[in-house]
Amino acid sequence: MxxxxxxxxxxxxxxxxxxxxxxxxxxxxxxxxxxxxxxxxxxxxxxxxxxxxxxxxxxxxxxxxxxxxxxxxxxxxxxxxxxDDFLITMIKTGEESGKLSTVCDKLAEYYEKEDEISKKIRGALTYPLILFITSIIVLFFVFKYVMPTFTALFESSNMALPFLTKLLIKISEFINKNFIIIIIVAVLTIILFIVGLRKNKAFKKRIDYIKIKFPIIGKNYIKILTGRIARALSISYLSGVDFIESLEIISLGTDNLYLQEKLENAIYEIKQGTSINEAFNNTNILPQLFNSMIEVGEETGQLGEILEIISKYYKNESDYAIDSLLRIFEPIVIIVMALFVGAIVISIAVPMFDIINNYNY
Incomplete structure (x- = not known):
C-alpha cells in the first residue's frame, strides 16, 4: 500500500x-x-x-x-x-425568516432541556440497575457456592426437607451443572436484545409498545414523550414552520417507533381534514389534556401561544415523571431481591433448626 x-x-x-x-x-x-x-x-x-x-x-x-x-x-x-432533521429544518426556517439567531437560541434551550431529561433518566435508572445486577451476582454466588455446602449437610441428615428447600436445591444443582451454558445464554440473550433493538424495527416497535402500555411506568413514560413533542412543536410552530411539517419532522425524529406510527396516522388524518384534536385523540397515547389544549388553540387561532403554555406545563410534568420512575423502580428492585434473599434464608434456616433439634434429642 x-x-x-x-x-x-x-x-x-x-x-x-x-x-x-x-x-x-x-x-x-x-x-x-x-x-x-x-x-x-x-x-x-x-x-x-x-x-x-x-x-x-x-x-x-x-x-x-x-x-x-x-x-x-x-x-x-x-x-x-x-x-438531525429537526435542527436542519429550524435552521432553514431561521434563514428564510431572517431570525436565525433567535431560532438558534431557542434550539439551544431545546437541546439543553433534552440533555437534562436524558441525564435525569439515566440517573433514575442507574442505582436500581446497579442494585439489580449486584443482586443477581450475589444470588449466583449463593446458588453456586453456598447452597451446595448446605445441600451436602441436609442429605447426610436423611431428614425430610421443606418444599422451598428442595426447590432451591434443585435450582442450585441446575446452575452448577450448566453454569457455563447459563452464562453463554445470558450473554447471547443480551447481545441479541441490543442488536434486535437496533436492527429489527418490528422487535423495537414491540418493545416501544410495551414501554408505553406497561402499568404505572407507561403513564410516566408518556408524560416524558409528550413533553418532548410539546417543546419541539412550540419551537418549530412559533418559528414559522407549518404545523403539519413540524409534526412530520418530530415523528421521524422520535425514538419510539410505536409512537412514530401513531403520529404518522395522525398526520394522515389531519391532511384528510380531521381536526388536530381528534387526530391526536385517535392515537390513544397522547394525554387528553394535551389534546384538549391543542383543540383550544386551534379554535381560538392561538395555537402558537397554547403550544408554548403546553411546553412549559409538560416540562414540569416530565421532571415529575422521572422522579416518579425513580420512586417506582428502586422499591420494586429492593422488594424483589428481599423476597429472593428471604426465601434462601428460610430454606436454609428451617432445616438447620430441625437438624439442631434432632441432635439435641
Missing amino acids: EISKIKEILNKPIYFSLNKRHLSIFLKQFAVLLTSGITPDQAIYILKDQREIKSLNYSLNIIYNDLNNGDYLSLAFSKHKIF
Missing part, C-alpha cells in the same frame, strides 16, 4: 455521536455571535476549531468551506448526520 494511502486512512476523522449538551453549547455560542452582527460563515469560522469533539470540529470545517462555495447554512448542515 502506498504511503499516501496509509496517511489518508490515518488522517481520516473518527466520528463520535454529538450529544445534546455539546449541540446546545454550539448553538448558544452560534446565536451569540449572530446577535452581535457576525455573519453565519464568520461565526462558523470562529467556532470550527474551538470544539473538542472531533466529529463537530471536522463537520464545521467542511460547513465553512461549503458556505464559502455558496451553500445555504441549512444545506451545509444537512450534509452531516450529526445534525
Whole structure:
C-alpha cells in the first residue's frame, strides 16, 4: 500500500455521536455571535476549531468551506448526520425568516432541556440497575457456592426437607451443572436484545409498545414523550414552520417507533381534514389534556401561544415523571431481591433448626 494511502486512512476523522449538551453549547455560542452582527460563515469560522469533539470540529470545517462555495447554512448542515432533521429544518426556517439567531437560541434551550431529561433518566435508572445486577451476582454466588455446602449437610441428615428447600436445591444443582451454558445464554440473550433493538424495527416497535402500555411506568413514560413533542412543536410552530411539517419532522425524529406510527396516522388524518384534536385523540397515547389544549388553540387561532403554555406545563410534568420512575423502580428492585434473599434464608434456616433439634434429642 502506498504511503499516501496509509496517511489518508490515518488522517481520516473518527466520528463520535454529538450529544445534546455539546449541540446546545454550539448553538448558544452560534446565536451569540449572530446577535452581535457576525455573519453565519464568520461565526462558523470562529467556532470550527474551538470544539473538542472531533466529529463537530471536522463537520464545521467542511460547513465553512461549503458556505464559502455558496451553500445555504441549512444545506451545509444537512450534509452531516450529526445534525438531525429537526435542527436542519429550524435552521432553514431561521434563514428564510431572517431570525436565525433567535431560532438558534431557542434550539439551544431545546437541546439543553433534552440533555437534562436524558441525564435525569439515566440517573433514575442507574442505582436500581446497579442494585439489580449486584443482586443477581450475589444470588449466583449463593446458588453456586453456598447452597451446595448446605445441600451436602441436609442429605447426610436423611431428614425430610421443606418444599422451598428442595426447590432451591434443585435450582442450585441446575446452575452448577450448566453454569457455563447459563452464562453463554445470558450473554447471547443480551447481545441479541441490543442488536434486535437496533436492527429489527418490528422487535423495537414491540418493545416501544410495551414501554408505553406497561402499568404505572407507561403513564410516566408518556408524560416524558409528550413533553418532548410539546417543546419541539412550540419551537418549530412559533418559528414559522407549518404545523403539519413540524409534526412530520418530530415523528421521524422520535425514538419510539410505536409512537412514530401513531403520529404518522395522525398526520394522515389531519391532511384528510380531521381536526388536530381528534387526530391526536385517535392515537390513544397522547394525554387528553394535551389534546384538549391543542383543540383550544386551534379554535381560538392561538395555537402558537397554547403550544408554548403546553411546553412549559409538560416540562414540569416530565421532571415529575422521572422522579416518579425513580420512586417506582428502586422499591420494586429492593422488594424483589428481599423476597429472593428471604426465601434462601428460610430454606436454609428451617432445616438447620430441625437438624439442631434432632441432635439435641
